[in-house]
Amino acid sequence: MTEKKYIMSIDQGTTSSRAIIYDKNGRNVGNSQKEFTQFFPNDGWVEHSANEIWNSVQSVIAGAFIESGIRPNEIAGIGITNQRETTVVWDKKTGLPIYNAIVWQSRQSSPIADQLKEEGYADFFHKKTGLIIDAYFSATKVRWILDHVEGAQERAEKGELLFGTIDTWLVWKLTDGGSHVTDYSNASRTMMFNIHDLEWDQEILDLMNIPKIMLPKPCSNSEVYGMTRSFHFYGAEVPISGMAGDQQAALFGQMAFEPGMVKNTYGTGSFIVMNTGETPTLSKNNLLTTIGYGINGKVYYAIEGSVFVTGSAIQWLRDGLEIIKNAGETEKIAMESTSDDELFVVPAFTGLGAPYWDSKARGAIFGITRGTTRADFVKATLQSIAYQVRDVIDTMKEDTGIDIPLLKVDGGAAHNDYLLQFQADILNSSVQRPRDLETTALGAAFLAGLAVGFWKDLDELKEFYEAGEAFEPSMPAEKREELYSGWKQAVAATQAFKHTSK
Amino acid sequence: MRIEDFLEKREAFQVAILKKLILEGGRVSYEKLRKDLNITKASLANYLEDITIYLEEYQGDCQVDSDGVFVELFLTPHFSIMTVYINYVKRSLKYQLIDYIFNYQEFTVIEISNDLSISESSLFRKIKELNSLLKEFNIKIKNGRIYGEELQIRYFYFQVFWFLTTYEEYQEVLLTNQNQSLINGFEKELDIKLNDLSRRRISLWFMISKKRASVSKKAYKNIVQKMIPYKEDYLNKQVRKLILLYFSRYSIEVEEEESMIHFIFLTTQSVLSEKAFIEYDLVRSRRTPTALVDTLLRETILLYYLPTKPSIALERKLTFYLSQINGTLYFFEGALELKDSQEFMAKESKTWGENLQALSEQLLKTALETINESNSSRSSLEKLTLVEYSTVLSIVDFTISKELIIGIDLDLMEMHAEILTQTLMLNLKNVIGITVEKYREHHTYDLVITTNLSSRFYTRATETYIVSEQFSKFDLNQIKTRINELKI
Structure with a gap:
């Protein structure tokens, strides 16, 4: 009898690590999740213990095996997806990090980014990396570590230190130092990777004074990077064969293989990623150009925009205004609203992202009347999420010239039918919610499975993939444009208001 | 091995009597003591006489009295019974032999016989007895030294x-x-x-x-x-x-x-x-068998308690305790049991419930398989490990299980209801994580134990258990099982 095989996906996120085991039909047959400590050493700084992350990954691997009853030698391949940009520098010999992992959200390297901008390097970086200079990306974080850990620069130059994003760190640990690699999608978020040449950019490295010797080898998203050492995988040596940053993995997990296909993950914020095909498109509106994935010798680029406030707007309704008990009830409450959608909430709690890029803007509410109810507030907040997504999608259309007939969605708020219907209405596009909303982990599993022949090709994936539920636009065009124009006015009014207390 | 194994038969019985008295709260009937220790009345009398003499040196800090019907132990507040146990062991010949070998490393038969004032034949007999005890530690005394x-x-x-x-x-x-x-x-x-x-x-x-x-x-x-x-x-x-x-x-x-x-x-x-x-x-290093087994066991325990998730602090405590237990299991052979593990398990299992016992067994099985040890005949160390796993599980159980509120509502004649309620309360007294009280209307309960079939509807109770008027051991077991299920 042929032994049944599975793919394990390791999803290393910002607050927790997860391992999910998938069968041949892409069904989750066992999983485990573990949270880990968040460190906030200073205002705006966010750090993780890279060792704790590694321990948590070891634990969830064990947990998934125990829960499913599947044995390690039944795993055909491992896919890794991870929080992007988070930076680890460690000692090559001892394997010990020389500093905590600096998390993508952390602002401690902002002065380095600011200086680069002041010195006029914005265009230089944008052309090579597709990114806008920001402390968000790994390059300034590496520089910060080399500056702040005694002797680090010298040791890095001697080849004693290694850098990696979390994907690299996990592969290095799982292979017991055997492989020091990253994938194109993660590399493209470091601000050191030339997305055209698919290599580390020597000019950037020289400018940042980051020794190339410490950087991992960039690889495609679907290939065998190394084998787990048996003692790190509960007795089995298994190929690690797929890797992608979380948003790109979600793009792949949503089967967005064709140019023009877009996915949106409604998380704390929203990450909207569009497949732009084999040629990179540089945005004129400050969207990020990045690598979606590289597979079978081809590289597919993507354009990415984010909305700062999505789930956090719903949290605000719950924890700030205290007008809802939980996120789940927003759908029902919004449907109870009888208003004519004339209330506009602009949740610019931390400024406005693409395409406005106004960090000084602050939230505002427009159109309140004596008859405005709690249900209207909830509805308007959900609508604000959809409006912001349309802002980004419209920008993407403008930048790429590609029409977007379908938006694939996932993330927590994708459970909300009201939101998705309004999203379809306001975009005048179909919105599709897959059966399995864990598209990030699924994408990593697909990449891993394809590399080891667990799945033959993309067509095989399409055979069992369940597209899920579609929300079709049903709003008259006139009403749609009237509402969107109201939103634009509300945003403009919000931006006009720049009061600062003395 | 147990610490009493160092003692001669006579002294071992004396210590057993003292331990029994401690376990029974200081007073036990003559007859029960005799039956529990499986000795004749005359032997018991002899041992009690020996104990009385032995305890004289403590000048009233510790004494045992007997009136022929009950045996009673008296301890002054500042005195520990451990002092008595320790002295029993230290005065035993087997312990003195062990101690002598430790101090002198190597010895001749003549030297040790002289120093301990025993005959050569006694010496050989004692060494043989000792070697039988040391076998589980995989060490032995031979040719004037300790091997292993x-x-x-x-x-x-x-x-x-x-x-x-x-x-x-x-x-x-x-x-x-x-x-x-x-x-x-x-x-x-x-x-x-x-x-x-x-x-x-x-x-x-x-x-x-x-x-x-x-x-x-x-x-x-x-x-x-x-x-x-x-x-x-x-x-x-x-x-x-x-x-x-x-x-x-x-x-x-x-x-x-x-x-x-x-x-x-x-x-x-x-x-x-x-x-x-x-x-x-x-x-x-994660490549070590102990790191591996620590992770496996911790995750098994966490899975057992899902969807309840312990705090990070409790998870760390769990990891810490497991690492000590698993490390000992991996590196060592044999154990010195200070408590009788079987007796301990039998006693504690009343409060743990069968689920935790089964989980402890599962943990031991996983640990032994992972470190490639067989458990065909369970060693003292394995028995002790089982006790320790159970203790760790109890800590977790106690910390994360929610407190269950149990109401007793018996629709019987007042006197019968009173006695049955008291019996139930007494039997559930040792179950961790529950509060048992007489049912009160308008109060919320996780479980109501009642004799009412369907005459009343407990709107504020999650579960009901209908107990028969002839409340039985079966009922009690069923109730405990239900409590364990509700706690998870």
Whole structure:
């Protein structure tokens, strides 16, 4: 009898690590999740213990095996997806990090980014990396570590230190130092990777004074990077064969293989990623150009925009205004609203992202009347999420010239039918919610499975993939444009208001 | 082995009587004592007489009285019964033999017979008896010395001496300046903080180690094999550096294996604090069997409690305890049981419930499979490990299980209801994590135990259990099972 095989996906996120085991039909047959400590050493700084992350990954691997009853030698391949940009520098010999992992959200390297901008390097970086200079990306974080850990620069130059994003760190640990690699999608978020040449950019490295010797080898998203050492995988040596940053993995997990296909993950914020095909498109509106994935010798680029406030707007309704008990009830409450959608909430709690890029803007509410109810507030907040997504999608259309007939969605708020219907209405596009909303982990599993022949090709994936539920636009065009124009006015009014207390 | 195994039959019975009295709250009937110990009335009388004489030296701090119907134990508040146990053991010939061998390392039959004032035939008989006890530790006395793996020899002596050394003796004999400075050095170099208990344990260990360091031809075969996966472990390397440095100061030549022994002691014998262990756990080598089994068992336990998730603090505590237990199981053979593990399990299982017992068994099975040990015949160490897993599970259970509120509502004649309620309350008294009370209307309950079939509807109860008027053991077991299910 042929032994049944599975793919394990390791999803290393910002607050927790997860391992999910998938069968041949892409069904989750066992999983485990573990949270880990968040460190906030200073205002705006966010750090993780890279060792704790590694321990948590070891634990969830064990947990998934125990829960499913599947044995390690039944795993055909491992896919890794991870929080992007988070930076680890460690000692090559001892394997010990020389500093905590600096998390993508952390602002401690902002002065380095600011200086680069002041010195006029914005265009230089944008052309090579597709990114806008920001402390968000790994390059300034590496520089910060080399500056702040005694002797680090010298040791890095001697080849004693290694850098990696979390994907690299996990592969290095799982292979017991055997492989020091990253994938194109993660590399493209470091601000050191030339997305055209698919290599580390020597000019950037020289400018940042980051020794190339410490950087991992960039690889495609679907290939065998190394084998787990048996003692790190509960007795089995298994190929690690797929890797992608979380948003790109979600793009792949949503089967967005064709140019023009877009996915949106409604998380704390929203990450909207569009497949732009084999040629990179540089945005004129400050969207990020990045690598979606590289597979079978081809590289597919993507354009990415984010909305700062999505789930956090719903949290605000719950924890700030205290007008809802939980996120789940927003759908029902919004449907109870009888208003004519004339209330506009602009949740610019931390400024406005693409395409406005106004960090000084602050939230505002427009159109309140004596008859405005709690249900209207909830509805308007959900609508604000959809409006912001349309802002980004419209920008993407403008930048790429590609029409977007379908938006694939996932993330927590994708459970909300009201939101998705309004999203379809306001975009005048179909919105599709897959059966399995864990598209990030699924994408990593697909990449891993394809590399080891667990799945033959993309067509095989399409055979069992369940597209899920579609929300079709049903709003008259006139009403749609009237509402969107109201939103634009509300945003403009919000931006006009720049009061600062003395 | 049990600590009483050092005693001769007569003394062993005396200690058993004292233990029984302690367990029964200080007073037990003559008849029950006789039956429980399975001895004749005359033997019991003899043993009680021996005890009375034996306890005279404590001048009233500890005494046993009997009026022929009941036997009673009296202890003054400042006196510990442990003093009596310890003295029984220390006066036993088998213990004296063990102690003599420790102190003199090598002996001739004539020397030891003279020193202990026993005949050669008695000596040989005692050595034979001792070897039978030492078998589970895989060590033996032969040709005037003790044979076996060095780690096992030290572990055995550590277990015995730890039990028999009083706090005062530690202060006087073991916490020497030399030991103190060595411990301080350990703290500094390993960047750990040792509490008073750890300092005492480590002092005893150093005392044993120093004594054994001068013995020639020590055996390390098993330890060398078992330590292969620990070669790159961070703490192991640190300890190695430290031990070599320490012994070089005293011009004692030590083998490489010496540091392995200390690493094992440090990580398995309750020396590191939880905080120190958790810091070490972040960097410890994952290729080791103990790291592997720690993770597997922790995740098995966490899965058992899902969807309830323990706090990170509790998870760390769990990891810490498991690491001590699993480390001992992996590196050592044999155990000195201070409590009878079977008796303990039988008693505690009443409060744990069958689920936790089954989980403990599952944990032991997983651990043994992972470290490639068979459990065809369960050793003392395995039995002890089972008890320890159960204890850890109880801690988790106690911490994360929600408190269940149980109401008793019996629709019987008042007198019958009263007695049945009291009986139920008494039987559930030892179940952890529950509050039992007489049912009150308008109060919310997780479980209502009632005699009402359907005459009433408990709107504020999650569950009901209908008990028969002839409340039976079956009912009680069913109720306990339901409570365990509700707690998860």
